[in-house]
Structure formats: structure tokens, C-alpha cells
Amino acid sequence: MAKEKVVVDGMAMQRALTRITYEIIEKNKGINDLVLVGIKTRGVYLAKRIAKRLEKLENAEVPVVELDVTKYRDDLKNKKSNSEPVNDSKVDVNNKNVILVDDVLYTGRTVRAALGAINEMGRPKRIGLAVLVDRGHRELPIRADFVGKNIPSSKDEKVNVLVSEIDDRDSVEIVSNK
């Protein structure tokens, strides 16, 4: 029977995004040349939330790119879902500080795919990675620059991130099938 355990509640999720926002300002020395790239689906909502926070603090807009990485993945046999263009926002990433945003960092294969997708869009000055949850079990040499919460997990478990924009609440839950 599947059991759910809430590991990050709504308040803690807000706090993590707030902290990541400040850490981005610290590392990036402000928001000049910053572009946030949200990985579909939930990474986009998280990227938008971070952009909104940056905007409140700095009174300037930060572009958010919505990225569908399906066709760049190496672990899916059936890649037909990607009929739409990768980057429809026409944001120029050349010489920009790009920060990839995703909900969960697991094997690293999604991030690798996203790097491939960004590569097709241009040549950023630097690419960083912000994730709400790092659950371990990397299969590629990838690490995040900004982490909301480290959640050591077992491969048998699922880590679900829920965002209130499309789910009924903000939370991070571990579902175990045992």
C-alpha cells in the first residue's frame, strides 16, 4: 500500500524559495544578465515564483524560459510528446547567467537533457542549477548550486512536489510503496 509522508509543508516551501532567491542574488551579484529556465512542468512554476521574488526585491524583471526537455532525454523511448518548440519565449541566452530551475534533482538525466536544450538556444556565460529537492542517487556528474532541501531517499520511494498553481497545495511528499 502506498504511504505518503509530507517532508516539506507549504510554509517551508515558501521559505526555501525565499532563501534560494537571496542566494541567487549573493552568487550572481544581483540580477544583471540573469535568465531563469524552468524545466516543465513544476520547475516552471518554481522559476516564476523565484522571478517574482527577485522582481519585488530589485524592482526589475527577470526573464523566465519554459523548457520542455523530453526530446533531449536519453532514458525515454517514446519521445513524441515534444511537438512544440523548445523555447517559444524568444529570450536570448547568449552571454547570460542562466539558472536552471527544477523541482527534484534525482539521477541528473533531466538536467543533462536541459543542458542539451539550452545548448541549442545559444551559449550562456554560465549555467547554474536550482532545485527544490535533492534526493540523491545521481547517475551523472551533476550537482545543484541552490538546494531547497536535501531529502535522502530510497530508490523504491517516489518524491512528489506539489505546487498550488496546478496541484491543490504546496508540499513535498515521499510516497513509499512498501
Place this chain on the structure above:
Amino acid sequence: MTKRYLILNDGTSFVGKSIGAESTVTGEIVMNTNLNGYQESITDPIYHNQIVAFSQPSVGNIGINRKNYESILTSAKGIVIHHSEDISTSYLKKISLDSFLTQRNIPGITDIDTRYLLKYIMKHDIAKASLVDVNDEHAFDQLNAAVLSNQQIQQVATPKPYLVPGNGKTVAVLDFGLKEGIVRQLAQRDCNVIVLPFDTSYQEIIDLDPEGIILSTGPGSPHEIDDSVLTTINQLEHALPVFGMGLGHELLAMANGASVYRMKLGHHGSNHPIKKIITNQIIYANQAQDYAVDPDSIDTSKLIVTYIDLINGTVQGIRHRDYPTFSVQFSPDGSSGPTDSIDLFDEFLESITAHGR
């Protein structure tokens, strides 16, 4: 109850009745507009050497209990209230406000229209007050001749380091006259707390290997603190996450080049909406401030303003652009007052985790 007088430095006197000790005191008078939490306020070192007048008309009704001390050595010099009724049957109540004040030798005056007093103080330039038995010329002479101490911080801050052990993160608290709410919040999060005298040197702090630094609340003026402490704060923010509150916030601002001014009328209450700029949320918190950071003096290439008081426009929070260093003017610990911002302690501990990553 015997007759007593509250006299102000402009020659005004209010007649009331004695509560607590019957000694004569002189001090700076501050108005506290909180609806509850008189025990926390009376024992909060931030009110050290001050006469606290409560605008809430009924104070002391639930007595004094074991849970709500903000310091063991009480700090308010005297209290002014409108009315106290000793009727509570609360299981926590140990003694009445009156007997507590008597035991601790704190004089008080009751039957004063404190809401009128608040309005009066807001309009006039009142700095000092006395609680006296006779409101004659001699009493006013004494009041006007009184020189208020500027050594409040030294009088209440710990002279020696001590530990509040826990199994979690090790946090060093620089004690400028801390309220126990800070340590209580850290203890609830299982922190290993090291409370240090505020003039502990950078090297001595770093040798203890803490994971984060708290700059505590405290009484009096940040200008009475030696510049060497500002230098220490500067060195600390380069090395570790730093979280300042109240006086600690004012000092953090000064250490980063901002200036702090004395407000014409301080604010002691929890009725002001405070905007959290990053999320546009409105929060309420216990505020006890006589000083504020001058927003025009803030170097915005160094600091970000994070919280603003929407009533008087004062800066309520700042954050360093380059380090995980932040501070708030208000007391986030919720003792007493709203707990809206209590998770700033979690934010601090989470930035320690992120810093160590």
C-alpha cells in the same frame, strides 16, 4: 492602596494609586501598546531602566506564571497601568502582579488613564518620568536633575559565556541584553546554544566553531557600543550566517555603513502592519524600538531592505547582498506578541545548512 503620583519632565502630574513596591523611581518613560504579554514586557531586558506604561486598560489579570519570564532579573524600572484585577483562576498563575512587583522591588502606579497618557506623550516632548509619593517642587527638581544611565547594555548583558546544550546546530548568541525568547526558540529547534558577552573577540568566537551567529536584542542605544564590536560583526558576516534582531539589527546595519537615528517617538507594540517585501505579505510582530535605521544611509549595493513598517515607514529588516546575513528590527520570537515571523529562526537554521553545503 496609598496615593501615588506619576510626574513628567514637562511639569505634568497624574494621580493614581500604588501597586507593587512603594519606592520612588525616575527613568525614561515608554508606552507599550500590546494587548497582552505584560509579564514578558516587564521582564524583557529591552525595558531595562525604563518606566513602562501600558495603554491596554486591564493589566495583570492573569498574574505571573513560570512560563513567561524573558529574563530572571527583572528589567523594567517601574510600571504605569490603568487597572489590575486579581481574579484569575489560571492553573499557571503562581502570584499576583502586585505581589510580584513587591517581591522584585518594582514600583507601579495604577488608576492612571494610560490611553490619555499615550496621547499626551505623543504630542509633547516627554523624556523622563518619576513615580513619587508627593508631587511637590522638590520631586520635579529631582526629576529634571536626574541623569539617565547610558550603560543599560552593560548592566543587563551577560558578563560570562554560558551554554544551553542541545543536539542540533551550534549557534553563538552575542548577548546585548537578550530576551529569553531567542534562546527558547533555538532550544525548541534543539540548537546547541553558546551565549557570549557582546564584546567577545572574533577569534574567540571562531575558536568555539559555531555554525551561525545571532546578534541579540537589547536595551538602550546602539551608539553606546564600541566600534570594535562593529568590526567583529563585519568579520563574522564574512565567515558565517548571521541573524540580528532589535539592537542586533541596528548594530548589523551600522557595521555595514548605515546610520541609526533615535526616533522622535519610539514604538512599543505589535499593532503595526509590517510588509515582507520579497513576498508582499503583511505580518505583525512585537516591536520595541526607540531607534531606527536611516533608509537614506543604506548602501543598496551592499544591503537589501527586506521589511518595512507600513505605519511609520521605518526599515524593519535588511539583508546583506553578498552573505547569508540578515536582521529584523522587530522581535520574531513571539513572546510576547504575534508569531507571524517565528519561522525566521527556521530560515536562519536553513541558511546554516545551505552555507555548510
